[in-house]
Amino acid sequence: MTDTPSVVQITAERTYDVVIGRQLLGELPGLLGAGVRKVLIVHTEALEASAAAVREDLLAQGYEALLAVIPDAEGAKSVDVLAFCWQILGQSDFTRSDAIVSIGGGATTDLAGFVAATWLRGIMVVHIPTTLLGMVDAAVGGKTGINTAEGKNLVGAFYSPAGVLCDLVALETLPRWDFVAGLAEIIKTGFIADPVILDLVEANAEALTAWPTADEHLWGVVRELVERSVVVKGRVVSEDLKEASLREILNYGHTLAHAIEQVERFAWRHGAAVSVGMVFAAELARLAGRLDDEVVDRHRSILGSVGLPLTYRGDRWEQLLAVMRRDKKSRGDLLRFVVLEGVGKPSRLEGPDPVLLAAAFAEISADAPTSRAVLL
Incomplete structure (x- = not known):
């Protein structure tokens, strides 16, 4: 490198x-x-x-x-x-x-x-x-x-x-799980703006999960992933510093993620929560008729391939919903989510039907936290 x-x-x-x-x-x-x-x-x-x-x-x-x-x-x-x-x-x-x-x-x-x-x-x-x-x-x-x-x-x-x-x-x-958690934010920028990031992660998933490494090729991959993610964030921030509109796309997966972090009293790493949050947002978009099955499945395959969690315990939904209603991304009582209409095509979903929210959460629910989620 x-x-x-x-x-x-x-x-x-x-x-x-x-x-x-x-x-x-x-x-x-x-x-x-x-x-x-x-x-x-x-x-x-x-x-x-x-x-x-x-x-x-x-x-x-x-x-x-x-x-x-x-x-x-x-x-x-x-x-x-x-x-x-x-x-x-x-x-x-x-x-x-x-x-x-x-x-x-x-x-x-x-x-x-x-x-x-x-x-x-x-x-x-x-x-x-x-x-x-x-x-x-x-x-x-x-x-x-x-x-x-x-x-x-x-x-x-x-x-x-x-x-x-x-x-x-x-x-x-950097410990392996800290590195893996960081990949969640990189993958996020891939889904909202730069599909090449997704291609790079998919092509190198097994090697990325073996971090740290002495492999110079993988170092080059990591450097490109960092550069591309910074470029995406920099472009968005340059156009919308104070999150008036465009910058909200950087919150993809974060509405549920922040709720999980708070309910878990910050015992979960941020990237682990964002991973679950992105799968939830993808399911929500699919149920709302905005996103096809292929992109939803790609969320699970990419995030899962690097060891990130895909589910969260189903008995916490009411707690999570209460926290999300207090989230700074909400407007009054109106819940707002960043969703995708395709890879690189983010949009907003405002005030979704509570039944739709519960159905999306059911798609990511588990009886109890997985061992991997606990590690993360």
Whole structure:
């Protein structure tokens, strides 16, 4: 695989670069720029060594760099952790010309982005995602937020980063199930906009499930999957930063997925929930007369081929429905779903008949969680 980084440029309220490649630490000062004096590096304890390396490099470049250790996964996205980060910024006299660097997965990116958006009404943030999910989803697009007891990401802001470094080296040590969960968001972009992504996953499914790997060909496949997914998201975000219309297609599978995550108290990985959510959305579209059996079956075959779950326990429907009605994608009491009318042809389904919703859920119901879903 070539070591020359590729760059995807995204234009939102500001224009920024998503740099994709290997060994990208040297690119960070260029994204921060000469005007930045202080940098707060937000990371989890598991990424202490990576954060220390970034800090040493920034110190050598003349920056003042501090570290903020936050909880892992969704535990990072709380009001308490947000206040902890604000406290560091305040005690360290961070000004509008200073910056935040996030190192971690999607939860770290969401939290750090919201810290940056809210400190002094907005300071610079650069994301260094270390998971596949973070690279193709959370770090790109400018959505930031935290969770509350009432739901996931209900408090947040649209706030674009100054840049994103997708250093694929981080994937070398990514646990298999974290990698597989990230594939769900990649497959999503295939279904809504880029069929080549689906072809690539289908052709390499067995190898992808054996991650991590030393196979250079597969590394090339992963890099192309990341690039294509970022291009899809970048194109959508550039046209609709604040989710007025087009950007909603990026929520394909997410209405049910977010409900599953909340009902499971975030014990499920996001990608696992999105996988089930996409199968549900496909069944819903089929029952509404919008999608043919072949595309519905392709959902199950592709997602299942890489080890993602396809079903969820049937005794939770009323709980899930109640959570979905509170979802930020709803309008009043009107449930809204992104559905497909074909591969690469997303549309909306608003206020579907409750009988239709229940029938679609019946198609993905299981008596109890599968062992694979539990692992994910």
